[in-house]
Amino acid sequence: xxxxxxxxxxxxxxxxxxxxxxxxxxxxxxxxxxxxxxxxxxxxxxxxxxxxxxxxxxxxxxxxxxxxxxxxxxxxxxxxxxxxxxxxxxxxxxxxxxxxxxxxxxxxxxxxxxxxxxxxxxxxxxxxxxxxxxxxxxxxxxxxxxxxxxxxxxxxxxxxxxxxxxxxxxxxxxxxxxxxxxxxxx
Numbered sequence: 001x002x003x004x005x006x007x008x009x010x011x012x013x014x015x016x017x018x019x020x021x022x023x024x025x026x027x028x029x030x031x032x033x034x035x036x037x038x039x040x041x042x043x044x045x046x047x048x049x050x051x052x053x054x055x056x057x058x059x060x061x062x063x064x065x066x067x068x069x070x071x072x073x074x075x076x077x078x079x080x081x082x083x084x085x086x087x088x089x090x091x092x093x094x095x096x097x098x099x100x101x102x103x104x105x106x107x108x109x110x111x112x113x114x115x116x117x118x119x120x121x122x123x124x125x126x127x128x129x130x131x132x133x134x135x136x137x138x139x140x141x142x143x144x145x146x147x148x149x150x151x152x153x154x155x156x157x158x159x160x161x162x163x164x165x166x167x168x169x170x171x172x173x174x175x176x177x178x179x180x181x182x183x184x185x186x
Contacts, residue, residue, distance in 0.1 A: 003082040004030045004098060005052035008109070014177055024177060027107070029099075034092040035071040035079065048088050051076025104173045113166030123159040 006029035013023050036049035053076060057065065060075040068075050072091040088094070099105065119125040119142040128143035142161070146154040 001082065002084050002098060003080070004032050004094060004096065005050060005078050005080050006030065007053070016177075022177070025174075029096045031093045031095045033071070033073045033076065034088045034090055034094065035068060035073060035076065037088065037090065038081065047081040047083050049079055049081050050094060051079050053077040099176060102176060104175055106170060106172045107174055108168060108170045111165045111167055111169045114164040116162060117164040118161040119159060122161060122164045125159075 006027045009026040009028050011023065011025055013021050016022050030052065032050040032052050034048055035051045038045060038047040038049065040046050051068075051071075051073065055075050055077040057075055060068070065075065070090070114121075118140055120127065120140045125140075125142060127139045128141055131139060142159070145158050145160065
């Protein structure tokens, strides 16, 4: 599946042809430089590694500097692999023009980190027990998490408090909206 690397710039809204106000995400996509070509003979699969966003040489390790010099490009901050139908060479630049005839895209990114959260916010628990009969500290607690005697353990995947957010999330079938200078997703 062909793709590019980008970063979220911000949010805005545009009016559709029907006059409806649509919220849109502004994403700066590309230009991405081909840094490595994977082949079935050498690597076991066919893919193209692309790099996005320059970074300083002093923040790049020597093995990675050799990797970028072999491609004839400056060090890049982000690397990813995609499969393309057309052939690419080392150092080729792939721009957002790749999506000119595309109406819908899938976007993968990292969700906003929210730190350690309890079960009410993380899993939507409603709370356990009443607020009377001395139950003053159990309103936002999870309640029972397993049996006592048998099986003498807590099963896997029991919803409990913990780290929320900061994970990879994919949103499918976002429509590309074009403006004079920008391309928006909604």
